[in-house]
Structures are given as structure tokens and as C-alpha cells.
Amino acid sequence: MAKSRKILFVAAEGLPYIKSGGLADVIGSLPQALADEGYEVSVVLPLYSKIIAKFFDQLELVGTYVVKAAKFDTTTRLFSQKHKDVTFYFIEHAGYFERDGLYGYGDDGERFAFFQHAVYQIMMQRKDYPDVLHNHDWHTGMMAALARIRYASNKEIVKIRQIYTIHNLAFQGNFEADLLYSALELPMSLYHDGTLRFHNGISYMKAGIVFSDKISTVSNTYATEILGQAFGENMDSVLRERQHDLWGIVNGIDIESNDPKTDPIIFENYDVNSLEKKVKNKTGLQQQLGLRVSEDVCLVGLVSRLTWQKGINLILNKLKDIMGLDIQLVILGTGEQQYEYDLRNSENMYKRRMVYYGGYSDEVARKIYAGADLFLMPSMFEPCGISQLISMRYGTLPVVRETGGLKDTVEPYNQFEHKGTGFSFYNFDPEDFFHVLRMAVDLYYLNQKDFKMLQTNAMNVDVSWKKSAKLYIQMYQQAGMK
């Protein structure tokens, strides 16, 4: 039965090769979890400069293929590498992908039109078709539309079940309508009759929602939130039309590589039975980053892209009060310039008590997950969130806003029932945020017994992909995978 089914993930980023956000974590770990269930899983990504710089020597050349559609008329090479049980493929196009960044270019619509056409045309030339195409975010939103219209004469392509997962509805891939004929080779009628029209142009995200067999997003709460105006990003009415095919499946993490018991990067390994060793990670981090070394102080961490979505302004807004608590604060991340600037200034104000690490470093991030006592994630919205899962796994209690996946994965402390895995607040309001942070810090200093209990609970939460992988398989089956 099912076992020999082939699933192909099409995405714009994935670990261990390339990462700009949480999407890469999912693409780097869910396929393996599906492979563990017995499926044949592969992933296809664009071959970006950054991948070439780090991995090119290890990649295998699969072949050279023709890509001909709309304005594209070129040959492209396909490379691959097996990573554990998953085969990763990379599609080359020097003009489109060998640039410093991943996205944010004026021709993004064209770049990802090329990528999606290339996936189908390589498939046809290799005569190797998956049973399921699992597409992710706007970059691959046209996959189902292309299969249904542009490639509809190919029986094998028509048979493929199309799944579309929304990791963040705020990034929609909205472009000028011309792209339909200039790059996608789809009829303009899709714009004129309103099917793909969005804000007077066309939307890749909308196409994914309209044409796929099943749609999912990365938590139950977010799946409900996006059906309403507040979180719907103007796409709520489109989503409501497909409500019966919309699933909410919460993300997991790779529990092997994120394990405080074996993590080779942190200062001292520990597990739920040797929590007392965790403090060595605090003092190690303090030393490394130039904070005052103290085992006792409550260390608060944050690892994030610094964007408005992540609620960084709540922190900046209350920074004086926050630093008025007896804590140390470590923030790691890059993003909007104003945030970076404000954080750098604040760091100077609170020497040896606050550090802003302005960059991305997997090493320092892990040391923060292991060394901190509390982890901040006061997001304005959060489809799922990965960091709170990692921090729980390391026994670092998340302080989160009750939205999206944060609400689904963090159980707030209940002092009467002695339950919980972290702390949460509801209103996106600096006072509410500060209030709950102070409560968490108080618990740390005044009730170590409950604090430890929460840490134990958090570390015992199952944050693996196992359950969610089974749900994805159910969704594939409901979409028609035999």
C-alpha cells in the first residue's frame, strides 16, 4: 500500500542548505518525518549563490534540461544531494538565483514563474512524476494552476495531488497582471474573470488557495484566525470559499538536532533529570557575550527576525521597565533598521546587563536557548512559530502572546492547578506584555519550585514531527493519494 508513494516538496528555502525564516526549518525537517513513515520524499529548491558557495562540491549533477515557456527559453542543470533519507534537488539559473539575497527583487514574480515551470518541465523530461506535490508559500503558489491549465494535456501531471501550505499569509506574491502571459503562460482571462485577480494585479498566494486540492497552514488557531478580517490579509474571503479543504497542522522541530542532552554546541549538556546543569549554559553565555557573570540572575532571551510581526516594539516600548526588573537581556537577530538601531543604543545604556547580537548565528542562538531562563515571543501574529518549541525543548520558558501557533503550543502557567509550560498574554499591548513578563520573573525569584515544574513540563512536551506528519499523510489521502 501507500508506502511507495512519492511526495515532492517544492519550496523557496530549506535547511540545511538555505534559510531566511521558519519556512526553512519546516522544509528541513518535515520531509524526513514523512520518510520515517515510509514515503519516498524529495525536495526541490532554487540553486542560490549561498548554496553554491557552501555545497557545490558535494552536489551531484542529475542532468541538463530544456525549459521553454512564455519568455523562458533556456537549458538548466539539475543537481541533487541526499540528506538522510530525503533527496534534495536544486534548479540552476544563474540570472535568477545567483544573487546575494533570496527574495525582495523587482523580478521575483518572473524568477519564481521560471522555477515552477522548470519543476514541471524537468519532471516531464525525466518521466518521473510524484503522487503528491506539496507546495509552500507564495513562491510556489502557481504550481496547481499551472498543472490544471498550462500542463493539462499531460495526463501524469493532471493526476498529481496538489497540496498548498501557507506559512505566512502576510507575504502573498502579488504582481502585475501581465505576468500571466509574459512569464506564466496562463490566460489573461484568469485576471479578467477575477479568478486570480487581487489588488488590481494577480496573486501567487491566491492561486495556491484557489487551485490546490487541499490547503493547510501551520497551526489550528492560525487556520481559524485567517478566515477573519483581522488576520486575513484581505485574503479571508478567498479562504472562506475553501474552508472545507483547509487544515491546520502544527509544526514540529527536529528533536535530534535540537536536544540539550546531545547538542555539541552548548556549554554543558543536560536533560530533564539533570536540569541543575543548565546553569553552566547561563554563565558560559554571560562570559561569551560580556554580561556580568551570575548564576542567580534571571536571563531573558530572544532570537528572531526583527520585524513588526514579532512584537519587537512591545519590548522597546517597555524597555526601561523591563531593565528595571532584576534581569539580563540577550537579543539576537537582524531586520528592520530602526529596531536594530534602537537595540544597539539600548545595549550601550545597559552595559553588562543587556546584549544585542546583530546578526544571525546558529551557534549563539543555541547557546541562548540553553542558557536563558525565559524566552520572549510577543508576536503580533504567529502562524506557528518554531523558537518557542525549541526553547521549551531546552527548558527555557516561553513568554508569548496568545495568537496562532503560540496559543496552540504554549500552555500558560496556572498557579492554582500548578500547570503550564510557559506564560502568555492576550492583548497586543505593552502593559499586558510587561505584566506577564514581571509575573514570570517573580516566579523565577520567589517560587523556584513552580518554575522548575514548568521547566520539566516544557521539556516533556512532544515537539517532534511524529503526530503532525501523520496528519499531513491523512490530508494527502483525503486529497486523493491512494
Ligand code: GLC
Ligand atoms: C513563517 C511563520 C512562522 C512559522 C514558519 C514555519 O516563518 O511566520 O510562524 O513557524 O513560517 O511554518
